[in-house]
Amino acid sequence: MMLAAAAAFAVIMAKINEIVGPRRETDEKVTTYESGMEPVRTARERFSVKYYMVAVLFILFDIEIVFLYPWAVSFRQLGLHGFVVMFVFMFVLLVGFVYVWRKGALEWD
Amino acid sequence: MNTYLTDILQSGALMITTITGIVLLLVEANRRGRPATSFALAIVGLLAAGMTALIQMPAHGTGFSGMVQTGGFASFFAALFAVAGAMTIALSRSYLARIGWFRGEYAILTVFAVVGMMLIAASNDLIILFLGVELMSVCLYVLAGLARVRDRSNEAALKYFLLGAFATGFLLYGIALIYGAVGSTNFEAISAAFPAISAHIMFLAGAGLVVVGLSFKVSAVPFHMWAPDVYEGAPTTVSALMSTAAKAAAFSGFLVLFVRTFHFVGAGLNTVLAVIAAASMILGNVVAIAQTNIKRMLAYSSIAHAGYMLAGVAAANAIGLMGVAFYLVAYAFMNIGAFAVVSMVEDDHEQHLTLDDYAGLSKQRPLVAALMAVFMFALAGVPPFAGFFGKYYVFLAAVEGKMTWLAIVGVLTSLISAYYYLRIVVLMYFRDGAADVAAKPSVLTMVTVVLAALLVLQLGITPSVVVQAAQRFF
Numbered sequence: 293m294m295l296a297a298a299a300a301f302a303v304i305m306a307k308i309n310e311i312v313g314p315r316r317e318t319d320e321k322v323t324t325y326e327s328g329m330e331p332v333r334t335a336r337e338r339f340s341v342k343y344y345m346v347a348v349l350f351i352l353f354d355i356e357i358v359f360l361y362p363w364a365v366s367f368r369q370l371g372l373h374g375f376v377v378m379f380v381f382m383f384v385l386l387v388g389f390v391y392v393w394r395k396g397a398l399e400w401d
Numbered sequence: 402m403n404t405y406l407t408d409i410l411q412s413g414a415l416m417i418t419t420i421t422g423i424v425l426l427l428v429e430a431n432r433r434g435r436p437a438t439s440f441a442l443a444i445v446g447l448l449a450a451g452m453t454a455l456i457q458m459p460a461h462g463t464g465f466s467g468m469v470q471t472g473g474f475a476s477f478f479a480a481l482f483a484v485a486g487a488m489t490i491a492l493s494r495s496y497l498a499r500i501g502w503f504r505g506e507y508a509i510l511t512v513f514a515v516v517g518m519m520l521i522a523a524s525n526d527l528i529i530l531f532l533g534v535e536l537m538s539v540c541l542y543v544l545a546g547l548a549r550v551r552d553r554s555n556e557a558a559l560k561y562f563l564l565g566a567f568a569t570g571f572l573l574y575g576i577a578l579i580y581g582a583v584g585s586t587n588f589e590a591i592s593a594a595f596p597a598i599s600a601h602i603m604f605l606a607g608a609g610l611v612v613v614g615l616s617f618k619v620s621a622v623p624f625h626m627w628a629p630d631v632y633e634g635a636p637t638t639v640s641a642l643m644s645t646a647a648k649a650a651a652f653s654g655f656l657v658l659f660v661r662t663f664h665f666v667g668a669g670l671n672t673v674l675a676v677i678a679a680a681s682m683i684l685g686n687v688v689a690i691a692q693t694n695i696k697r698m699l700a701y702s703s704i705a706h707a708g709y710m711l712a713g714v715a716a717a718n719a720i721g722l723m724g725v726a727f728y729l730v731a732y733a734f735m736n737i738g739a740f741a742v743v744s745m746v747e748d749d750h751e752q753h754l755t756l757d758d759y760a761g762l763s764k765q766r767p768l769v770a771a772l773m774a775v776f777m778f779a780l781a782g783v784p785p786f787a788g789f790f791g792k793y794y795v796f797l798a799a800v801e802g803k804m805t806w807l808a809i810v811g812v813l814t815s816l817i818s819a820y821y822y823l824r825i826v827v828l829m830y831f832r833d834g835a836a837d838v839a840a841k842p843s844v845l846t847m848v849t850v851v852l853a854a855l856l857v858l859q860l861g862i863t864p865s866v867v868v869q870a871a872q873r874f875f
Contacts, residue, residue, distance in 0.1 A: 376405070384423065387423050387426050387427060388426065390430050391426045391429060391430040393430075394430035394431065394432060395429075
């Protein structure tokens, strides 16, 4: 009963909006994406090389998180062994992070 | 806690190299750090790792829950990679400064590539083998594109990367199929299951795909197409590293997998390896004759040498194992030396790389010409240089392994190779020309090249040093 009421409410509200709401269609409004992105254009667009740097670094440190989550979940079972191994892993990544930072790869300009 | 300590101490060379790499990263992160500091640190670290490996050679064992082996084979190759890495870094210093790419990252990447190579030789598990291959390759992709404003360097890096990634796919799929057939990635488990599984179609498919993946890394025909372009485009000292240490690493993968794990492989895989070996010898040597660029010539020569060494792997006996190990050591020093001389003659703008640029070199630079002549004679396999015994052992192994035809192909193609190696010697000594080195070679470079030449001579006179080490590999 509650479910049917909820579904009916949603449909009725959407319909009212469609019937009562004013329509002023412009070119931008009827395209596929209202955000303004063109749906059809050349695929050979040039990006600033800065984006690649961000993407590479993102993947690197994202993978770190992928490894950290399972370790955090089963932290008690893995015990000291897991703790030591994980800290060695994070230390190596930290060295990479320090390198990237000091080289200025994190600065946008 | 105690097992950690044992593991770390047992694989000392691997640890020292890894720590050297991490320290180098921190040095480079410090903005006041000079590239020269990184280069010196890298050489010291690699030599220390090499010494440690030699000391630890008699102690056999496994470490890190059976993932790596220590001592014997692993130590032997770790020492080779460390020395080859240290030599290329020493050679690169003045060359890179001259062409304007003297960066600390070169040392870091070389050290991490050496870590990857050591992992391959020490692998006791398919996963570690894969990890080593990738660590080595990724560093080499970047090194090949080091001179990033040069079109050819970019081309080399991109070609190497795309084809290398493709080959990695083959290797990984092969590993997956072997795992599917055996139920384990550990070499001891595969080794134990081998008699029962050796005719299993899934296992054979997996082993075949691994052959494809590793053949790419050693640049054997028909997986060689990248080699000439990459060796030509990459900075010359990087080509030296790729054609020696990286090739030796891939061969150590072949040896550890096919000789140790697959118990001197069954007949089917041997024939495949023998055909690849014969094709590499024939194509490498014949096409090398037509080359006018010396780096391309050395690349085709390197394909041919991969063929000789694969003959030793295909023979699948104890002499083959020893022969390939000896060949790899000898080849590392002769080829590093040859590329070093090329890097001296090459000018700052990728010119002076044709064979004609060596005409008359002996008049202006008698020592450099004499060293180049030593490396060329050694590559051609003329006694008393090390190249002769390398060829002798692998062809002997082929004959013992009932593959006489392969030895015959090997000897005939060696004869062909003498033409293009000795042509350089003839050009240097018997032709008039104004060939000269681009800049006065630094003391460090000269010392390294002379050392390489002495080692080539020494190994040719007393090959028993390596032979005895090879008898206690596993």
